[in-house]
Amino acid sequence: MITKEEVAKIARLSNIELSQSEIIHAQKHLEAVLQYAARVQDIAKDVDVAILKNSNIERDDEIIPCDPQTILAQAPEREGDFFVVPVIIENN
Amino acid sequence: MNIHPFITIRELEEKLAKKEITREEILEFYLRRFEAFDGEIKSALEVFDKESILQKSNSKSGTLFGIPGIIKDNICQQDRVTSCASKILENFVSTYDATAIARLKDAGALMIGRANCDEFAMGSSTETSAYQKTHNPWDLSRVPGGSSGGSIAAVAAGLVPWSLGSETGGSVNQPAALCGIVGLKPTYGLVSRYGLVAYGSSLDQIGIATRTVWDSARVLSVIAGKDDKDASMKQVEPKDYTKNLTGTLPKNLRIGVVTNALHAEGIDPEIVSAIEGAIAVFEKNGASIKHISLPSLDYAAATYFILSRAEAASNLARFDGVRYGLRNKKATTLGKMYAESRHDGFGEEVRMRILVGNYVLSAGHAGQFYNNAKKVQRLIRHEFMQAFADVDVLVMPVHPAPAFKFGAFADNKLQLDLQDYFTCAMNLAGITAMALPCGLSKENLPIGFQIVGPDLSEELLFQVGHAYQQETDWHKKTPKGY
Numbered sequence: 001m002i003t004k005e006e007v008a009k010i011a012r013l014s015n016i017e018l019s020q021s022e023i024i025h026a027q028k029h030l031e032a033v034l035q036y037a038a039r040v041q042d043i044a045k046d047v048d049v050a051i052l053k054n055s056n057i058e059r060d061d062e063i064i065p066c067d068p069q070t071i072l073a074q075a076p077e078r079e080g081d082f083f084v085v086p087v088i089i090e091n092n
Numbered sequence: 093m094n095i096h097p098f099i100t101i102r103e104l105e106e107k108l109a110k111k112e113i114t115r116e117e118i119l120e121f122y123l124r125r126f127e128a129f130d131g132e133i134k135s136a137l138e139v140f141d142k143e144s145i146l147q148k149s150n151s152k153s154g155t156l157f158g159i160p161g162i163i164k165d166n167i168c169q170q171d172r173v174t175s176c177a178s179k180i181l182e183n184f185v186s187t188y189d190a191t192a193i194a195r196l197k198d199a200g201a202l203m204i205g206r207a208n209c210d211e212f213a214m215g216s217s218t219e220t221s222a223y224q225k226t227h228n229p230w231d232l233s234r235v236p237g238g239s240s241g242g243s244i245a246a247v248a249a250g251l252v253p254w255s256l257g258s259e260t261g262g263s264v265n266q267p268a269a270l271c272g273i274v275g276l277k278p279t280y281g282l283v284s285r286y287g288l289v290a291y292g293s294s295l296d297q298i299g300i301a302t303r304t305v306w307d308s309a310r311v312l313s314v315i316a317g318k319d320d321k322d323a324s325m326k327q328v329e330p331k332d333y334t335k336n337l338t339g340t341l342p343k344n345l346r347i348g349v350v351t352n353a354l355h356a357e358g359i360d361p362e363i364v365s366a367i368e369g370a371i372a373v374f375e376k377n378g379a380s381i382k383h384i385s386l387p388s389l390d391y392a393a394a395t396y397f398i399l400s401r402a403e404a405a406s407n408l409a410r411f412d413g414v415r416y417g418l419r420n421k422k423a424t425t426l427g428k429m430y431a432e433s434r435h436d437g438f439g440e441e442v443r444m445r446i447l448v449g450n451y452v453l454s455a456g457h458a459g460q461f462y463n464n465a466k467k468v469q470r471l472i473r474h475e476f477m478q479a480f481a482d483v484d485v486l487v488m489p490v491h492p493a494p495a496f497k498f499g500a501f502a503d504n505k506l507q508l509d510l511q512d513y514f515t516c517a518m519n520l521a522g523i524t525a526m527a528l529p530c531g532l533s534k535e536n537l538p539i540g541f542q543i544v545g546p547d548l549s550e551e552l553l554f555q556v557g558h559a560y561q562q563e564t565d566w567h568k569k570t571p572k573g574y
Contacts (some may be wrong), residue, residue: 007447014405014450015412016443029444030451037394037452037461044464046110049474057327061322070187077417083415088426089498 013085095121097250098570101159101307102252108516110160115158119145119202122160125251126205129574132232134224135246137165138173139205146202154200155314161196161254164243165206166213167298168287169193177221177287178211180411180418190287191322192256192298192315203378204252207568211439212408213258213291215239216266216511217496220441225498228271229571232536234495237267237511239300244421247301249574254311255301261396262490262515264299267390267526269490269540272529272569274557276300276308277515279547281326284310284319290407292400293324295519304567305528305557309333312550326548333554341377341559342552348384348483353435353514360493366531366539367489373563374487374556384479388472389517395472397509398452398465405449405557410511411437474523477546485534485556486544489514489525494537518544526553527565538569 007027011018018026069083077084094112094272095104107113120143126139148170150157163169166176168186170193193203210220218226218241226241236245240257241250244264247255248271250304268275276299280487281422283298290296298315302308310333319332349371354364375381413419415432423429436441452461462489479486491514501508518525524545531539545553561567 002451006136006451010447010451010454013441013454014446015409015427015434016438016446017428017435018443026444026447029505030448033444033448033509034451034461035398036506037397037465039394040391040398040464040468041460043388043471044390044467047192047467049467051470053472057320057323057325071415074184075415076106076413076416076421085414085426086423086429090425 002027002034097574098303099253099436100303101156101253101310102441104159107178115202116146118158119160119204122204122252129249130251132227133229133245134226135207135242135249135251136162136205137177137223137242138177140172140203142354145204149197149202150200153200156196156310157200158202159254160202160204160244160252161256162205162207162243162252163193163203163255164209164240164257166209166258166289167193167205167507168255168289172206174206174289176212176312177209177223178437178439178442179222179530180433182418183384184416188287191284191319193287195315200361201314201486207240207246207255209257210239211442212240212289212404213239213260214265214404214441214445216508218242218267219498220439222439226262228495229574230271232494234497234537235270235493237270237495239263240301241267244273244275244301247250248273249302249571253303254307257299257301258288259297259299259519260295260400261512261519265302265490265525265542266511268301269529269542270495270538271568272431272538272540274302274305274308274567275424275527276312276550277518277525278312278316278550279326279524281324282316282548282550284322284325286321288321292403293407294403295400305526305554305561306334309337309554328548331551336551337554339559339562341374341379342484342555343378345369345374345379345556346382346483346484347374347379348382348479348486350389350486350488351383351384352385353389353488356489356492358492359489362531362533363489363491363493363539367487367541370530370541370560371487373560377559377563382483383570384483386475386479388468388475391468392472392517392520393510393513395449395465395468396512396520398461399469399520401445402451402453402462403449404455405446408442408446413437425472456480472517476521476523480546484545485549485554486541490542491538494533494535494539514542523547524550524553526557528554528557529569530564532568532569
């Protein structure tokens with residue numbers, strides 16, 4: 001049983017603001033999905049299959065020219081070549 | 093104009109080769125079809141202007157020269173909006189082409205627009221798009237499936253002969269089956285994910301929708317093959333998948349029918365009957381049929397819920413309103429800006445999946461959910477590999493019932509998520525699968541089935557599917573009125 005407090009905590013971890021009614025709605029949804037998903041426990045304990053190894057590829061670290069203006073042009077707020085954001089810590 | 097609405101890529105190529113038609117005329121034809129019919133289907137979020145479409149692609153030659161297609165809106169096209177059908181990227185303009193797009197442009201293919209989809213590819217009905225719902229051309233009161241519903245509906249209604257979608261849990265093959273066309277989910281790592289907006293990075297693959305299997309092989313030949321920009325790929329060279337398509341079934345083909353899937357609880361009897369009809373066609377043409385059971389399939393959806401949501405929670409953390417996309421400008425601190433921008437910019441389904449994802453990864457829950465799901469994922473792949481030791485391909489359902497009405501699962505989200513039941517296992521195992529039409533329900537709605545093969549067996553799937561389409565004409569059936 002997932003509590004409202006747990007939902008609120010996960011919302012904070014997810015960096016998503018939720019209203020009280022949205023938390024209640026999310027609680028019901030999470031409950032249903034997680035109850036179904038929990039069945040993986042039933043067979044997981046008997047699984048005896050080795051983990052697959054991944055392999056990586058490499059390439060030369062070449063500098064390719066890239067115009068920053070095409071990216072900066074999409075900034076919600078900018079000052080010169082900087083992205084502007086609200087203050088990090090509020091003064092009380 | 094000597095183009096019939098449901099012409100295939102192969103037929104268009106023949107006309108171009110004989111100089112019966114130009115690429116400008118082909119493009120004009122399809123642009124007019126969007127104008128005529130997309131007002132009610134709503135497959136496209138945007139159809140581009142003729143000049144820029146022509147200007148952006150190879151104007152001289154190429155394997156797909158002059159053939160227009162539409163691209164799911166989670167695949168980056170340079171200088172075009174890529175919104176992932178979300179408000180959070182409403183005005184985001186891609187600064188580069190996805191590798192698949194670059195290869196298509198180089199091959200002369202024409203990118204006609206961007207196709208609607210479920211927001212961030214999260215859904216099975218294209219109902220979660222922040223902009224519009226796409227309608228199934230076979231019955232406008234029904235969904236086309238999802239999440240690549242726009243891409244699929246456009247091909248199903250003959251608005252384009254091919255499109256790109258993406259699969260994470262079935263988002264190309266499920267809608268392809270619901271709309272009566274061919275869908276392909278390539279082996280994980282066969283097609284570059286560079287430029288595909290990530291949902292579940294260990295599951296995502298760009299997929300292809302076409303009218304025929306031959307056409308699918310044609311498109312895959314252009315986009316598949318290793319790419320320096322995607323380190324998760326199989327290191328295979330591009331190749332021509334149409335070369336060995338004879339139209340006859342490979343000799344001594346061994347087909348495994350997944351009986352626990354075909355007789356799963358709740359599957360529509362018309363679907364079972366249509367798939368049994370397809371199996372009979374294979375038998376008649378010399379294939380041997382073996383009945384196989386894959387018990388771990390019953391845990392695939394649960395495993396998929398956990399792993400896809402966990403990866404999505406991480407992948408979507410980048411959307412924070414700082415450098416691009418929607419920003420809540422009323423927020424007074426950085427932290428509030430993140431939280432409120434993400435609340436305002438993401439729709440409810442996306443927010444829910446992020447919450448589920450972070451929950452199953454969080455301290456105290458990761459063991460029960462995420463770690464166990466990884467183990468079950470290995471079991472699922474292992475069962476497929478064991479099956480492929482005895483058979484060459486598997487046959488099973490794609491969808492439990494024909495296309496459903498809008499809002500059918502509004503009060504039962506879990507049932508909507510379970511529309512992925514037959515397709516998510518292939519994404520978890522990383523193997524390849526192709527959906528093909530094999531019947532029509534008594535309400536004249538498409539029924540499809542899927543052929544599933546081991547890693548990098550696309551060529552075999554194409555041979556089997558192409559042979560099936562020489563013996564049957566389900567792929568020639570079309571919705572009325574288009």
